[in-house]
Amino acid sequence: NAGVTQTPKFQVLKTGQSMTLQCAQDMNHNSMYWYRQDPGMGLRLIYYSASEGTTDKGEVPNGYNVSRLNKREFSLRLESAAPSQTSVYFCASSVGGGSFNNEQFFGPGTRLTVL
C-alpha cells in the first residue's frame, strides 16, 4: 500500500497563477484533510471532507477550494496564488465516522513557493 500520495512534491508559482494539488489514498478511508504548515504556526486545517460527497471549511480556507473527486481522491485548488500561500501543504486521511482512534495518516507534503 502506498498510503497517502501527493503530487507535485515541489511547485513554484507566480502571483496570480492557479494550480491544483492532488492527493490520493489507498486505505479505503472515509475522511480526508488538507493542512498547511508554516514556521512558527504549526499545522492548520484548510478544508476537510468527512465522507465522499461532503466538504467543509477548516481554520484557514480563504483563497482555496477543494474537490472530493471520489473516495480515494481529494484535491486542493489555488485559483489566484498569493505570496501568503507559500507553505508546505499536507494531505491526510482517516477512517472517520465514529472511529475511536481515527488516526490521521499524512502524505509527504507539497512545498509551494509563490513569487
Added chain:
Amino acid sequence: QKEVEQDPGPLSVPEGAIVSLNCTYSNSAFQYFMWYRQYSRKGPELLMYTYSSGNKEDGRFTAQVDKSSKYISLFIRDSQPSDSATYLCAIRGSNYKLTFGKGTLLTVNP
C-alpha cells in the same frame, strides 16, 4: 488563548537523556490526545495516542495526560539521535478534527 499551546523549543539534549515535551489545552471537551513525530521534510506520523488521564507506555515513550490540569506530556527515555525530529501534540473532541500544537524541535546529540 489558543486551544493548544506547545513550547516550540528548540530543545537540544545529549544522547541517553530523558526528554520531556509538554502541551496545555483550554477546551475541556477534548477527549483524545495524540503525539505525532515529524522528521525533517516528511509528513507527521502518529507516535502515541490516549484518551484517559494517566500514563501510557510504548517502549521508550510514555504519554501522560492530566485532564484536571489540561496538561499532556510525552517522555522519551534513553533518547537516541534517531529521535531527533519535531514532536507535535494533537487533540480532538468528539468529532474527527485535530487541533495541533505548533511542535517542538528536538535534537539529540551523539
